[in-house]
Amino acid sequence: MDQLWIDIAAILAVAAPLVIAAMGETLSERAGVINLSLDGTMLLAAMTGFAVALNTQNLILGFAAAALVGALVAAILGVFSLTLGQSQTAVGFVLALLCTDLSSFLGAPFVRLPGPAVPFMPIPGLADLPVFGQILFRHDPVIYASFLLVPATAYLLYGTRLGLIVRALGERPAAVYARGIDVTRWRYAMLILGGALVGIAGAAFSLDLKQGWSYRHTFGSGWIVLAIVIFGGWRPLRVALGCYLFAALEIVATRSQSTLPGIPSQIIQVAPFVLMILVLALVNLASSPTVARWIATLPSVLQRPLLVVVYRLRATAPAALGQPFERP
Amino acid sequence: MKRVAVLIQPLLALVAAFVLTTLALLSTGVSPLEAYRLIIFGAFSTPVRLSDMIMLAAPLLLCAVGLSITFTGGLYNLGVEGQMIIGAIAAMVPLRLWPDWPPLLLWLMAALSGAVGGALWALLIGVLRRYAGVSEIFAGLGMNFLAGGLALYMVLGPWRRQTSASLSGTDLLPRELWLPTIDRLRLAPAAPVIAVLALAIVWWALTQTRWGLEVRAVGLNPAASERLGIATARRMAETLAACGALAGIAGMLQVVAVHHALIPNISSGIGLLGLLVALLSRADPRWLLPIVVAFAAFTVGSIQLPLTLGIDSAIAGVLQGALVLFALATRARQ
Numbered sequence: 001m002d003q004l005w006i007d008i009a010a011i012l013a014v015a016a017p018l019v020i021a022a023m024g025e026t027l028s029e030r031a032g033v034i035n036l037s038l039d040g041t042m043l044l045a046a047m048t049g050f051a052v053a054l055n056t057q058n059l060i061l062g063f064a065a066a067a068l069v070g071a072l073v074a075a076i077l078g079v080f081s082l083t084l085g086q087s088q089t090a091v092g093f094v095l096a097l098l099c100t101d102l103s104s105f106l107g108a109p110f111v112r113l114p115g116p117a118v119p120f121m122p123i124p125g126l127a128d129l130p131v132f133g134q135i136l137f138r139h140d141p142v143i144y145a146s147f148l149l150v151p152a153t154a155y156l157l158y159g160t161r162l163g164l165i166v167r168a169l170g171e172r173p174a175a176v177y178a179r180g181i182d183v184t185r186w187r188y189a190m191l192i193l194g195g196a197l198v199g200i201a202g203a204a205f206s207l208d209l210k211q212g213w214s215y216r217h218t219f220g221s222g223w224i225v226l227a228i229v230i231f232g233g234w235r236p237l238r239v240a241l242g243c244y245l246f247a248a249l250e251i252v253a254t255r256s257q258s259t260l261p262g263i264p265s266q267i268i269q270v271a272p273f274v275l276m277i278l279v280l281a282l283v284n285l286a287s288s289p290t291v292a293r294w295i296a297t298l299p300s301v302l303q304r305p306l307l308v309v310v311y312r313l314r315a316t317a318p319a320a321l322g323q324p325f326e327r328p
Numbered sequence: 329m330k331r332v333a334v335l336i337q338p339l340l341a342l343v344a345a346f347v348l349t350t351l352a353l354l355s356t357g358v359s360p361l362e363a364y365r366l367i368i369f370g371a372f373s374t375p376v377r378l379s380d381m382i383m384l385a386a387p388l389l390l391c392a393v394g395l396s397i398t399f400t401g402g403l404y405n406l407g408v409e410g411q412m413i414i415g416a417i418a419a420m421v422p423l424r425l426w427p428d429w430p431p432l433l434l435w436l437m438a439a440l441s442g443a444v445g446g447a448l449w450a451l452l453i454g455v456l457r458r459y460a461g462v463s464e465i466f467a468g469l470g471m472n473f474l475a476g477g478l479a480l481y482m483v484l485g486p487w488r489r490q491t492s493a494s495l496s497g498t499d500l501l502p503r504e505l506w507l508p509t510i511d512r513l514r515l516a517p518a519a520p521v522i523a524v525l526a527l528a529i530v531w532w533a534l535t536q537t538r539w540g541l542e543v544r545a546v547g548l549n550p551a552a553s554e555r556l557g558i559a560t561a562r563r564m565a566e567t568l569a570a571c572g573a574l575a576g577i578a579g580m581l582q583v584v585a586v587h588h589a590l591i592p593n594i595s596s597g598i599g600l601l602g603l604l605v606a607l608l609s610r611a612d613p614r615w616l617l618p619i620v621v622a623f624a625a626f627t628v629g630s631i632q633l634p635l636t637l638g639i640d641s642a643i644a645g646v647l648q649g650a651l652v653l654f655a656l657a658t659r660a661r662q
Contacts, residue, residue: 036465079657086656089404089465090607094653097600101645105352108640223469230466270477273470277462284461 005134007251013139015247016146017042017204017218021225022232022239023153024197028074030157030234031190032170032320033081036092037073038198039222040099045069045202047107050213053203054115062116063203070199073099074191081324082184082191088322100216110213117211118142142208149197153236166190170234170318173325183325201225220273227276231283233315249275286313337658344657345650352646358637366636367644370629377628379515383586384598385624386519387412387578391602392620393523393530394574396611400534401567402547407453407468408575409599410475411446415576416583416594417475417482418445420498423505423584424487431504438580446576447569449475454565464568472599480592487590497591507585516585524617526574531613543567575599601627601648608652610659623648 021042028035035041045066053062073095080091118140126137136147157163165186168176173183205221206213228246232239253268285291286309295306353360371381391408398405405411419442422434453471456462487498507516534540545553546563554560582594605623609615630644 076653080653084657084659086659091653091656093404093406093465094604094607094649094656097604098646098649098653101642101649102352104642105640105646106355108642109356220473223466227466227470270473273473277456277467277470280462280466281456281460288461 002134005131009135009138011244011247011251012135012147013143014209014250015243016143017201017209018221018225018228018243018247019146019240020142020149020204021198021201021222022228022243023149023236024070024194024201025225025229026153026194026232026234026236026239027156027166027197028191028194029229029321030170030318031166031187032173032318032323032325033078033187033191034088034092034322035074035077035191035194035198036089036226037077037095037099038226039218039220040096040103041070041073041195041198042202042205042218042222043103043216044073044099045199046206046218047103047110047202047213049199049203050115050206051107051110053207054110054113057116059116059118059207062207063200066199066203067196068199070202071192071196074195074198075188077195078188078191082187085324096222104215107213107215112212112214115212116207118208140208142204146204150236150240157236167318170320173320173323177325177327187325198222224272224276227280230315230317231279233283234318246272246275283313283315286310287315338655341651341654341658344654345647348650349643349647352643353639356639358639363633363637363639363643366632367626367629367647370632371625375513379510379513381621381624381628382515382520384628385620386523386585387581387598388602388605388624389520389523389616389620390526390574390578390581391599392605392609392616393527393613394571395602395606396609396613396616397530397534397543397574398567398571399606399611400540400547401543401564402550403464403564403567404603405450405453405468405568405571406465406603407450407471408571408602409595409597410468410472411449411572411575412579412582412595412599413472413475413479414449415442415446415572415579416590417479417579418442418576419580419583420482420487420590423501427502427505434505435507435584438584439577442576442580442583443573444576446572446574446579448572450568450572450575451565454568458561458565476592476595479590479594483590483592495592497587497589499589501584501588505584506588507581509585514586516581519581519585522577522581526577527613527616530570530574534613539563539566575602604648604652608655 021038025035025038048069049062049066052065053059056062077088077091077095080086081088120138120140121144122139123137123144127133129137155163157166165176165181169183169186169190176186177183202218205218210217224246225243228242229239232242250272253271257268291310295303295310298306350360353363371377391412395405395408419438422429422437422441426434449471453464453467456467457464483495483497484493488494489497489499507518509516534543542553542558543563543566545556545558546560550560550564553563578598579594582596582598583590587594601623605616605619609619626644626647630641633639633641633643
């Protein structure tokens with residue numbers, strides 16, 4: 001049994017950067033802005049965070065620098081899309097490529113250098129609890145932060161007045177405007193806050209999970225996070241669940257590579273992306289009327305459980321996601 | 329006033345892009361002037377580098393031309409990189425099966441097979457979008473990684489070298505199957521000719537035919553086009569297939585004219601660079617060729633940077649990305 005608890009703890013650790021980035025992206029998408037630059041932003045922030053932490057020998061400064069980079073890229077996306085009215089998709093995509101190349105160029109001197117890493121910090125007392133101690137309380141501070149971030153994001157969105165405004169920004173910005181709230185300014189705020197979290201997620205790779213910097217070492221995680229946010233239906237708890245499921249599959253895949261050498265490793269490497277497409281298709285099909293009609297033709301014993309599954313899988317995007325806002 | 333703005337805005341974008349790139353260069357401590365001399369003029373310094381530039385520009389132009397079709401139709405075909413890889417793999421099939429057939433016939437078969445492979449891979453994006461509601465952005469990106477994994481699998485698995493499997497690629501094709509190449513220049517003149525021909529055909533199809541008019545209408549307003557009786561879904565699928573076919577031919581050129589083998593990184597980011605070109609040109613065919621030549625020159629010129637100045641060649645990507653980013657800023661609001 002012990003091995004199982006250790007595996008679960010490993011899943012929670014591997015998922016930490018994904019969870020942090022996914023919470024950031026959820027916040028900005030709930031406010032109606034898609035930050036498609038995620039993959040590039042995480043790389044640039046990972047590189048910057050590592051370089052700053054290495055040169056100052058100060059982890060806090062490293063994370064702060066990474067957050068700043070993430071916020072800055074998000075602010076640039078804001079200027080181009082929210083202020084200058086360009087397509088969020090186009091600007092985000094160009095920023096993703098630009099930041100990736102910037103990270104390769106500026107990060108060249110830091111490739112594979114040993115550097116500082118977040119220290120392991122079991123929580124005294126709690127770490128000795130049976131099972132729970134092993135799963136939850138024997139990690140490092142970044143992973144504890146990722147645990148806290150999920151309920152914090154959910155509380156922000158569903159428990160506060162600010163959250164009400166944020167959700168309205170994504171669903172019906174005109175209504176927010178009518179209440180005398182500046183739509184563009186608040187969208188900037190959420191985009192930049194989300195970007196800072198994405199930056200911190202980058203540093204969680206280079207200063208914690210992977211402990212170091214090399215070219216493109218997040219290997220497409222940014223794109224995966226964007227898909228997980230859709231799978232999670234833009235709801236923080238379900239998005240976090242998506243991150244943990246994904247991390248679990250990744251760990252199972254790595255394990256099966258050593259136990260089942262028959263499967264070529266190339267297939268295991270691309271499996272996450274195939275899974276991403278399949279999951280997006282599944283979530284979308286669950287919301288389609290065709291599937292509902294098809295279920296209605298089945299024997300009634302099957303209908304109920306199927307409908308429950310389909311209902312659970314459903315995800316509706318914020319109505320104004322990606323749409324520019326024009327003052328009425 | 330408006331005429332002045334038309335001239336000044338691109339200039340401002342150019343200046344902003346160079347300011348950003350210069351800052352990045354300054355941070356490494358090298359002389360920016362020395363670096364720019366290599367990035368901008370390096371590709372024109374020797375005949376070999378000039379032909380390398382042309383051999384990069386040919387597949388890049390094919391991808392950019394294909395993408396200008398999908399952009400006109402309103403789709404972001406981020407899957408172009410994967411379509412190129414599948415094109416390359418598909419082009420290898422006849423070359424490996426019947427290596428002793430006449431080369432001309434084999435090239436035609438490779439081009440056809442590459443085009444069909446790329447088009448089918450692209451249509452899969454259309455199917456995922458229409459029948460499963462997966463945005464073409466995620467479908468395309470996911471399929472890029474999938475195609476890359478497939479190329480790696482072929483190189484290390486079924487098509488591995490006879491001596492031992494190697495990440496450097498499959499065995500080289502027999503010399504007579506290489507597209508005719510000018511000795512010592514690595515230049516296969518047929519490649520740029522095919523690319524420019526594709527540009528001319530697509531320009532004609534998009535601006536001079538009823539089909540092109542319908543594609544433009546779908547790109548501007550799919551709902552209105554549908555009501556006017558245009559088969560919107562069909563036009564979108566056609567633009568994807570056309571783009572995939574052109575990308576597939578680009579992949580075939582990478583095999584028969586550049587690498588003469590299948591290598592894991594056969595697409596070398598050319599598809600993604602093509603997306604930048606298509607964004608910068610606003611899918612206007614008149615701008616494609618000059619932008620492709622400039623971008624290919626930056627990439628080839630910067631290859632010398634690590635050796636001569638000790639800095640990373642990714643700076644070419646920084647300059648290209650910054651140019652597109654700041655050019656976007658000068659456009660009219662959407």
